[in-house]
Amino acid sequence: MSSEVAARCDAKKLVRSPSGLRMVPEHRAFGSPFGLEEPQWVPDKECPRCMQCDAKFDFLTRKHHCRRCGKCFCDKCCGQKVALPRMCFVDPVRQCAACALVSRKEAEFFDKQLRVLLSGAAFLVSFGNSEKSETMVCRLSSNQRYLLLDGASHHEIEVTHILAVQLLTEGFPAGGGAARATGMSLQYSAPGAEGVAQLKLTAGEDAHGSRKQATAWLAAMHKAAKLLHESRDQ
Numbered sequence: 257m258s259s260e261v262a263a264r265c266d267a268k269k270l271v272r273s274p275s276g277l278r279m280v281p282e283h284r285a286f287g288s289p290f291g292l293e294e295p296q297w298v299p300d301k302e303c304p305r306c307m308q309c310d311a312k313f314d315f316l317t318r319k320h321h322c323r324r325c326g327k328c329f330c331d332k333c334c335g336q337k338v339a340l341p342r343m344c345f346v347d348p349v350r351q352c353a354a355c356a357l358v359s360r361k362e363a364e365f366f367d368k369q370l371r372v373l374l375s376g377a378a379f380l381v382s383f384g385n386s387e388k389s390e391t392m393v394c395r396l397s398s399n400q401r402y403l404l405l406d407g408a409s410h411h412e413i414e415v416t417h418i419l420a421v422q423l424l425t426e427g428f429p430a431g432g433g434a435a436r437a438t439g440m441s442l443q444y445s446a447p448g449a450e451g452v453a454q455l456k457l458t459a460g461e462d463a464h465g466s467r468k469q470a471t472a473w474l475a476a477m478h479k480a481a482k483l484l485h486e487s488r489d490q
Contacts, residue, residue, distance in 0.1 A: 267281070267282045267283075268280060268281055268282060269281075269282050270346070273294060274297070275294055275321075275323040275343075275345070275349055276323065276345050276346070276347060276349050277345070277346040277347065278343065278344040278345055278346065279344050279346055280344045286399065286401070287344075288399070288400045288401070289400060289401060289415045289416045289484055290342060290400060290480065290483045290484060291342055291343065291344065292324075292342045292343050292486075293343075294323070294326075294343055295323075295324065295325055295326030296326055297321045297326045297328075298321070298326055298327050298328050300319065300328070302328075303319065303327075303328035306319070306328065306329050306330040306332075306333055307327045307328050307329055308329050308330075308333035308334075308352065308353070309330065309332065309333055311330045311332075313330070317330050317331075318330070318331060320334045320335075320350055321334075321350075322334050322350065322351050322352040322355050323340060323343070323345070323349040323350055323351055323355075324340060324343070324349075324351050324352075324355035324358070324359065325352065325354075325355050327352065329352050333352055333353060334350055334351065334352045334353075335350070336350070336351055336352075336353065336356040337349060337350055337351070338351050338355075338356045338359045338360060339359065339363060340359050341362075341363075341366045342359075342362065342366075342483075362483070365476070365479050365480070365483065369475070369476035369479055369480070370396075370400075370476070370480075372469075372472050372473055372476040373395065373396035373473065373476045373477060373480060374395060374396050374398065375395065375469075375473075376393045376394055376395025376396075376404075376473070377393065377394060377395075377459075377460070377462070377469045377470040377472070377473035378391060378392070378393055378394075378460035378461065378462060378469075378470060379391075379392060379393075379394050379439075379457040379458060379459060379460045379470060380392075380457070380458040380460055381394070381405055381407070381455060381456070381457055381458075382455065382456045382458075383453070383454070383455045384453065384454055384455075385454075389456075389458070390407045390408060390409065391407055391460060392405045392406055392407035392409075392411075393405070393406050393407070394457060394473070396415075396480075397412075400415065401414060401415055401416070402414055402415060403415060403418070413442075413444050413446075413455075414444075414447075415480075415484065416484075417444045417445045417446070417447075418442060418443070418444045418481065418484065419443045419444055419445060419452060420442070420443040421440060421441070421442050421443075421477065421478060421481035422440065422441045422442075423437050423439075423440055423474060423478050424437070424438055424439035424440060424441060424456075424458075425437050425438060426438050436471070437459070437471055437474045437475060437478075438458065438459050438471075439456060439457050439458040439459055439474070440456070440457045440474050440477060440478070441454065441455075441456050441457075442454065442455050442456075442457065457474070459471055459474065
């Protein structure tokens with residue numbers, strides 16, 4: 257794909273929906289695989305009462321729709337405005353308490369872990385059942401649609417084709433705690449190939465001899481896989 261064509265595919269536009277302003281891709285097919293579609297709002301005539309506290313709506317108790325789930329609530333149950341990048345909203349939007357909690361938890365991924373994925377890290381990479389490995393830098397493409405692996409060779413894996421991700425760990429740190437992530441097994445479907453392809457990432461060292469960046473990348477990719485699964489189940 258030429259840089260000019262890639263730029264057109266990544267172009268975005270500002271649109272206004274009933275829920276607020278959104279910065280969305282000009283071509284829907286090129287949206288982030290971690291995105292969520294706006295929900296259909298529960299029709300006003302079908303919700304005479306708050307779907308959380310059961311308060312009856314009237315001139316004083318107004319109804320509001322949660323921008324994440326589309327359900328109807330009173331202001332008390334749906335008064336929080338929280339960022340919702342998965343739906344491309346420009347500004348924080350009104351959400352019910354349950355959805356606001358989920359959105360705040362996701363904020364760490366979009367504020368921190370997504371940057372880690374985009375920056376990339378060094379790994380020893382082996383494909384299929386091969387015992388031969390290659391040192392490669394693995395990173396997420398700027399449009400979030402591809403996993404890029406660069407070394408002596410170059411490989412691209414479409415994120416939406418990733419089928420399963422498993423963290424590989426070893427040992428337990430002194431004093432207890434979680435096991436340390438040392439790698440990742442990733443299964444994906446390759447265009448034009450039969451069956452399921454697989455690759456293994458083993459954390460490599462950076463220029464300073466540290467595996468910290470690779471470990472952070474693995475944790476971020478594990479979180480990304482969970483969000484990807486949620487997007488598919490929407």
